[in-house]
Amino acid sequence: MEQSLLPLVAPFALIAASIVSPLMGKNAKAIAAVVSAFFIVGLASNTWLLLSLGGDAVFYPTADGLLVNSASAFIVEVALFLGLLAAVYSAQYFEDRSMINIYFSLFSIFMASLVLMAVSFNILIIYVAFEASTISGGILILFTRRKTATKAAVRFFIMSVIGALTILVGILYQNSLTGSFLVLQENLAGIGAAEAVILAAVYAIGFGIKVGVFPFGLLWLPAAHSEAPTPISAILSGVMVQIAAFAVIRVVGALAPADPSLAYLLVGLGALSVIVGAALAAVEAAAGSRYSRFAVSRLNIRGIKRIWAFSTSSEVGVFYVLLGMALAVPDLATVFLMGILLHFLNHGLAKALLFFDSGFAIEKSHVADLSVMKGIGARMGPNAVSYLIGGFSLSLVPGTLGITTLREFTSGNVSPAITATVLAAAAFIFFSTLYSLRGIIAGKPKVKVEYIGGHERDLSLLRVPGLVLALCILGMGVVMTLGGFDIAFAGYFVRIEEWFHMAAEGIVLPAALGGH
């Protein structure tokens, strides 16, 4: 483990982007190009770390500050990749560009705060980055400029502030118990069994509000994720809630209370999240917000983005289930933590894809409600296929990245009840995917829909992120499926599994120095 400036590059590149973009006028494509360039700088330095670190880590200026190991570098890689695609998407997404420079500035700050959350073992840095992501994320939701979006943003603000205050209580309690702000096993080892359970529960609930786990998530997540501008929906679902979940895993995993009650609580909350979120997604797709509830609008709609927001509420439950099982069966902890990293990849890519493509269908048809859209989003072209691939990946269909989560939950290490819950949720998502796509491309709307003449704006860039992500999901999915069944790519499969196993050991660190 050595000191290096590399952990600073990604957050500083994004902060630089946030300073430069307000100075660039209103040309969305020019600002997007500059912001993307900063993302590429961050991505390049992080890729270097990802490829070179192995079991080692680098820090700056001390291990109490920013510390990057393979697990953090992997999380940051996914975040920056999705952030880059969202920046490209944003270049053409907004029709009104009067505040586009402020949007890109806030977007860069938002991404910088999420990256900071992933690259520190200091709970105070994680906490402050958490707050910065709340402020910037909440304001970004407002950019939809609908009254319903304001309601959603206010819900997001209030719930996040409650979460932040809960975490602050945990931080003060941790400091009173240990005199330290580090979330390393050696710093937390002296805490008594009962105190460890209380502290871990406080952190799990505080972060859980931001993660969107049941029941807290239902209060804000479906509203905020569906009302936000589409590129922000993709980042909220594909990156923010996942990084918040990663923070919970890092903190609670380091505490690792011996008492199994917390593990059962986490598994219970996670399983409820998994099934309720997926069921509500299916209800939204089939029947609409009158039955799925948790809406900010008084209209009964079948919101495409609401389907995937409910699905996010389901997918984050998987993290809590895996964390609970890692705590309950310490001998298999690394296996479950590896499952967390793989699910982070699968859900991150697939959910961002589904939001990007849903947004494309909405912009193409000028309709966001499936009951009105029915059939008029048919001009999606290849993005209809990519939408299907994203949905299949979340439905754990072999041949997509979903195979990784499927293998985790059918491996024999998991109780049949949990396997059944996850498979039932996958079935709900499978139904939601097919039913919503049918609504987009087939049939006739029940109400009369007439287009008013006007120019069609160029939306070609909105196609790109969905297609790129579909290729990634399919490419990696085929390797993992064929390799897993020993049909082909067996060598690659073994090396990938070994790498994830090594990275999983770095999610929770025993000590800052000499831990590995």
Add this chain to the structure above:
Amino acid sequence: MGVAAPVKRKLTSEKVSLIIASALMVVGMGGVVIASIYGNFILLLAFVELATVAMFFILFLSLIPFFFPEKVKASSIFYCGLGKEPYISDEDVYQPRVPLLGVNYTLNWDRYYDSCHVRVGPEEGRAEAQ
């Protein structure tokens, strides 16, 4: 996104407050990182407090306009409510703006389709949910 009315570029007191609060939050964040690295506990708590208070301020900056009424009955203001409708509409008297951003709402997406591009027939199927 719909085409919005031209936005006035004016530094309102709300925007100035937001800029000051955001700057304090950034100072608080930077301070937390530096103080935690150098282990100064008192400074650390001071910076956490600064960042948290700034966050609360921004929260209330969004909450206050959010709870304002959406419409003001103009006739109740003019002539103490006794007169006829003045030559000014309720919307002209008071139009809520997007909190923090200080811009007008776009109304064309209120029914989840872009009314500038799409005309939807009778909407019995979209009766109000609540």
